[in-house]
Amino acid sequence: MKKYKADLHVHTVLSPCADLDMSPDKIIQRALYHGLDIIAITDHNSTRQCSIIREMAKDTGLFVVNGCEVNSSEEVHALCLFEDDYSRNEFQKFLDKHLPAIPNHPSYFGYQVVVNEKNEIIDEVESYLGSALKVDLDTIEKKVHQLNGLFIPAHIDRPINSIFTQLGFIPPDLRLDAMQITSHASEKEVRRQYDLHEERSLIKCSDAHYPEDFGKTFTTFHIHELSFQELKWALLQKNGRKVSIDV
Template structure:
């Protein structure tokens, strides 16, 4: 088995809360310098920046999990990832059908820009991407899995936008591939307080909105090779694959 270092929760300049220097090129270069072999691109309620990041990351030998951090109607953040551009686009269509398009104020929230490999602006999204979808987290999970994707509730113990903050608890029977905990929470503390979900893989990521944050909090994947299916098996603790929280 290989030990592969990964940061699966990175925002680009497309996210309304990310710094303007979070371009695809800069993200990949920082990931490479940080020794990451796998990165996850998870902008708020949009997958549109993923293809460009993947194209650049491929040149650096970095595997890209393409997806989004989706906000459910309960205001729970959910990490979603897909194995192909086709399924990624299908999920983007699902987001587009279910997001309320509230006018965006760039003075408050930044660019919300889709960039190409040379940092040229291809598109600016003119509605606020931080708006919750009209569907609940359980329907989002069902949609992700119907597309063969990976579903991970984000920072489940954070004081906002999490399962714990919105529901008051982390459901034992949630149909997730893993759980992400807040990157400042010690794993031992989380499991002591939430032992009923110890059967899940527990991961940490940077939730990077700035370049300096990329790779600051990571997880180690024990897998045979780097691929979408191997990552999914590790998250699900299948066939001796596993994830170790750093």
């Protein structure tokens, strides 16, 4: 088994609240500089920046996972990760269908742009990506799993937009592949506070919106090789794979 450092919650220029410096080249450079092996691109309610970063990272050794951070109708944030472009694309159609058509005001909320490898703007999303989707958490979870993706409630120890602050509990029918804690949280403390047992994997992620927040926070994946299937096994603690939070 090998150890790989992963940060599965990273924002890019596409997120209205993220810095314009979170460009594909800077993200890849910084991930490599800090020795990360795996990152997931998780912009708010959109997967549109993923493919370019995956393509750019191809020969660098960095494994880039397609994803996004949804905001459900209950205002719960959750990471949704996908193996390939087909599932990412299908989920993007789902997002497009359920994102309210509220226009973004860049001067107030920030820009929502997709950029290419030369940092040229190739697309701008008109509807505000910070909105709550018109669909609930349960429906989103079912859609993610129908596409063989991973569904991970985000920053569960935060006082806002966490499954615990918004719902108060984990609905028994909701299938979670793991739960994410914030970069400053103590795993032990979060497990105690929310009564989360060892069979529930926790991952620590940066949730970086600015370059300086990105690179130092990670979760170790104990897996055989870099593949989506191996990540899934590790989160579900199957076939000897597992995750650990070492810092």
